[in-house]
Amino acid sequence: MRSLLGALLCVLAVAPQANAHTRPVENLDAATIPQLVRRMDAGTLTAVDLARAYLRRIETVDRKVRSVVAVNPEALAQAAESDRRRRHGKARGPMDGIPVLLKDNIDTRAMGATAGSRALRVPPRDDAELVRRLRAAGAVVLGKTNLSEWANFRSTSSTSGWSAVGGQTNNPHVLDRNPCGSSSGSGAAVAASLAQVAVGTETDGSIVCPAGQNGVVGLKPTLGRVSGDGIVPISSWQDTAGPMARHVVDAAILLSALEGAGVDYAADLGSATVAGKRVGVWRLAGRDAEADRVVADAVDVLRRSGAEVVEVDLPYQRQVEAAEFPALVTEFKHDLERYLKTRPGAPRTVAGLIAFNEADPVELSKFGQEIFVEAAQAPPVTDPVYVEQRRTATSLARRSIDEVLAAHRLDVIMAPTNGPAWRTGYGDGDAFELGSSTPAAVSGYPNATVPAGFAGPLPIGVSFMAGHGADATVLRFAAAFEQAAHARRAPGYLASSTP
Incomplete structure (x- = not known):
């Protein structure tokens, strides 16, 4: 992968600039897709410029994070084609020219799909359906990200972020801490600004947990929103791909492209508000003191923003x-x-x-x-x-959300996404103490996590859940919270943190 990346960068170094007035993106961490699109439309940024910036960060920063397992040999050609479309007034929408990374359980002919296993080093026959949709939207597929091997479904003592193909991915906030799984590489890569957005997959927690622990946004969509064709599976009853991003608006734009049905989840997100809304808070209190503190702060943010907060407990979890x-x-x-x-x-x-x-x-x-x-x-x-077993799991998970929403006349349910990331180790598995993903995961309902605070240098997120098909609703609540809390910050790449 490194030799291919070096070759791509050498080609890029001698390539002429598309426009003499272009200039680099000074702060990739803060840049949003709408901001980048405005610059590309104005001619002050090209898709090739943007691809170059991210490829260079993969070459330098990912030496610490180890989240990218393959670079797309066609990435620069895709970026150049995007620039040609834009010059001729034929841009395909807000994802045109935007660099995206894909979890390595998603089929791609050019880069394979290993699910982290050496047994799957033979290439797939075709691209996954969601890859075709991204290309139809004009996205630049930069490469593939590491994952917890077989999406954490090989061993009861597996370590998140490790695979036989990619080794161990590190949390970019504190490198000896775990990035959570199984979309560990996608979450860590987005946090480290190695792509504008990434695609993860979830069966139960594998989008929202790495998003929470790496301090980014993640959306586990309603089951069926995004095609599962060409994705290495665990269960068609729960598996779904979904967006991971540094900003809610970017996650919404990526979801629109992944769904490919003409839906614009980013429309009017800038005006999203929680004022006058009813939010049920499922605290999961007592499992982690730092998460309890962050949730209390998040409740204060909601109340100051005009929401009515109701304490709830979700039944049937056992x-x-x-x-x-x-x-x-x-x-x-x-x-x-x-x-x-x-x-x-x-x-x-x-x-x-x-x-x-x-x-x-x-x-x-x-x-x-x-x-x-x-x-x-x-x-x-x-x-x-x-x-x-399946009937019980699915029906009770749906009832746990539907009944609480109805009983308290709620718009959404908020819960802590994660506790502070644990130190990565082997033999005893992951040190999970807190997670709220199961009700939405098993029911097939949407779940959006957004950065909410920190335990020292380690991020903690909160999740917004709602009923079937309420993806736009949870995204709007996540966007309103993001705008009110301003909790996310760029990672520090600390070697370790104090106990």
Whole structure:
């Protein structure tokens, strides 16, 4: 990857500027897509300029973060084509010329899709549907990001951000802290300004947790909003791709492109307000003192902004959690083996993956594959025990949100996204103490997280959840909170933090 990136930068160094009046983006961290588009329309910035800036940051900054596993050899050509369209008045919309990184479980012909596993180093046959939609929108696909191998569904003691393909991704705020999974590379890369936006995927927490711990915005959309075609699966009942960005407006613009249905989620976000709205606060208090403090501060922000805050507790959580995992194990075997049929040269079954890992010198070097072993013995999706597990998990997760929204006449529910990032280690798995992703993940409902505060140098986010199809609603609440709180800050790349 580094040799390819160096070659791209050498080509770029001798390439003529598209316009003598162009100038670089001085602060990529603060720049939003609408600001960049205005500059490109005015001729003071080109898509090639922007791609060059991000490629150079990947070359320099990612040596610390280790979030990018592949660079697109076509990135500069895509940027140049975007500039040609714009010069001829044929720009395709706000994503035209905008650099985006993709999680490496999303199929791309040019860069592969490994899900972090050496077993999937054979290239896929085609691009995923969401990649085709991004290209139709004119986006510049810069490369692929590391992830927790197999989206954290290989071992009960896996470490987020580690894969046999990409090694360990680090949290850019404090490098010995964990970026959370499984979209760890996408969250860390966006926080480190290695692309304007990135695409992650979530089954339960894998967009919102890395967004929260890396101090960026993440949206887990309503299930079905974004095509899952060409994405290495865990479960079609819960999996979805979604946007990760430094700014809510950018996440909204990216979601519009990913959905590809003519919806503009960014429309009027600048005027978003919580005034007169009712927000239920699910505090999850007592699990982490720093998260409790950040949530209390977030409640103060909402009240000062005119929202009415109601204390709530979401029911049925134990029943949902008890049914979710065994259901996912069955779905994983079924959905993954169906996907593996599209990857000639790769193992065709979970049992084949187990054998591959046992023979490989890297795959089992950090942790085992207990979930794979369990999945290999899982019943079929016609099994009545499984059918009841899925019915219980999904119906109770939906009721947990729907009933609370209705009982308190709420617009949204807010909860802490994460506690402070833990130190990365191996053998004992991740040190999760706090997470609120499960109700929205299992129900298939939207969940948007936005930076809300810090525990020392470590970011903490809050999440906004609502009912089926309420993606625009949660984005508007996230945008209004972002504008009122101004909580996000650029990472410091500290080697370590005090205990």
